Amino acid sequence: MATILVYVETRGGAVQPIAFELLAAARSLAAPAGWTVEALVCAADPAAPAVEITAADCVLTMAHPALSPYLPEAHAAALQAVVDERQPDVVLFGYTTAGLDLAPATAGRTGRTLAAYCRTLALDGGALTASAQVYGGKLIAGIEAPLPAVACVMPGAFAEDAGRIAGSPERIVLPAPATLGALKTRVLEELFPEAGGVDLTQASRILCVGRGIGEAAKIAGAAEVAELLGAELAGSRPVIDAGWMPKARQVGKSGTKVRPKLYVAVGVSGAPEHLEGMAKSDLIVAINSDARAPIFGAAHFGAAIDLFDLLPALADRLRAG
Amino acid sequence: MHAAVVLRLVPDIADDLEISESGNDIDREWVGMKLNEFDDHALEEAVLLKERAGASVTAVALDGDGVDKLLQSAIARGADRVVKITYDELPPLPAAAAVAAILADAIQALGADVVLTGVQTPEDAGGQLAAALGARLGWPHLSAVAGVQPAPDGLIVRQEHSGGYATRVHAAGPVVLGVQSASQPPRYVSGSKLRQAIGVKPEKRAGGEAFAGPVAMVRRLAKPASGGGAAMWKGDADAVADQFVALLRERGLLKG
Known part of the structure; x- marks a missing residue:
């Protein structure tokens, strides 16, 4: 059979x-x-x-x-x-x-x-x-x-x-x-996530920055909105690989799998390995200038808009309460 | 130690990708091509092996448009030698086994004892090259590699898994590595180094016999629906920000 x-x-x-x-x-x-x-x-x-x-x-x-x-x-x-x-x-x-x-x-x-x-x-x-x-x-x-x-x-x-x-x-x-x-390779050591520091799995709100942020210096604007939202700041793999954020803040297949109440993705295209790490979040909001970005397939709400236009406008409103 | 690093030009997925008339490939005439970002990390790790352990580094690529420039940039980054592999034909989004068959003989002929390449590409629907190349060469392989250290009797490789879990693996003999991230971000190369490398003419070698076995084929490509499953907010930044905050208020998610 x-x-x-x-x-x-x-x-x-x-x-x-x-x-x-x-x-x-x-x-x-x-x-x-x-x-x-x-x-x-x-x-x-x-x-x-x-x-x-x-x-x-x-x-x-x-x-x-x-x-x-x-x-x-x-x-x-x-x-x-x-x-x-x-x-x-x-x-x-x-x-x-x-x-x-x-x-x-x-x-x-x-x-x-x-x-x-x-x-x-x-x-x-x-x-x-x-x-x-x-x-x-x-x-x-x-x-x-x-x-x-x-x-x-x-x-x-x-x-x-x-x-x-x-x-x-x-x-x-x-x-x-x-x-x-008769193997030519052997495991020397297992490495487990370090205790302490940021634990994204415990965060109820996460704002994740993707490749669209462009450069490390521009993360500050996203960090301010994260602070105003009461959210942990996270990054997708390209952001982490570029050295712009520590590995502990990576969401995705090779990072941390998260399931917060609110997940805001800014400048994240939504590669399959990223979606694997966050697609089960309760509420997903995606901001990306490309209306066909795959992140919108996983998001509940979204806008095809330049994140550098949106973040200041959002910060103004959150600051005002 | 002789490290071969396999580099691939792939479509820039930040571009609009149009489907070709054949329906089973993208229209490659107008799309920008760039070094596969994981291969970029593989090249960096190979150059680090040269700096840390005196490895010689040969960058290898399948022949095609833009490959000379790609390989010259590898010289500027620190590769000692560059080789392009000629081949007859590959279907769109080719099976990893078919690409491995073309590359394996050349890699063995070069005398490489470690092969590094990117863990994946945006278009490897027929599987990932590192493991396929390992199978073809009869060498062990590791994917999702995030750092390689020379050791007196081989290499120590960090393999990453989900959830922050990783292992350190000792490889005592020839090995193929699918690199996810280098030990440090790929280095900046100055314009003067790039200009110097333009004079380098890549060696040309014939690839191996075409893969004889059956392979999976991509029969069609399609675009997912625009916007996917998301309810899309319209308007300018102020309008979107208003809708965003209204949603947070409705769901009780405003801070404090």
């Missing part, structure tokens, strides 16, 4: 939320086609996270000390062994650091086609079809990936509830490949 294999990402012995979204995606693909869904948990001790997986037909586990903490070389080797052995028709990864590592690696090592940045998935004859965000979300690509295929799925594209439904999956323990004993 045809199968869909879901790579289950874990950290610290817990399943990462993206895995449940992938299970939801897999079930939505598999059900109409009568396919089965297999989930793969690779870790030093996969038993505890594997128990969390109930929405698959079968849960595969592989245990080896090299599999925790996450090491791309180890997980790529494990996946190659599993995919070569079980020959799934579709393999699903999330758009995370592990997904960026493992989706192309698995496709390349096992001769599968690959679709990245997927927001929708469907089976169409002998191909997986997907719609994918490209050019920072400015365009949507319709991709056709002949089977067998690998897909890297955007967080938030599938609701995780359907990936958490109760069930009694078959559970199979797989042997670790010998290649895990």
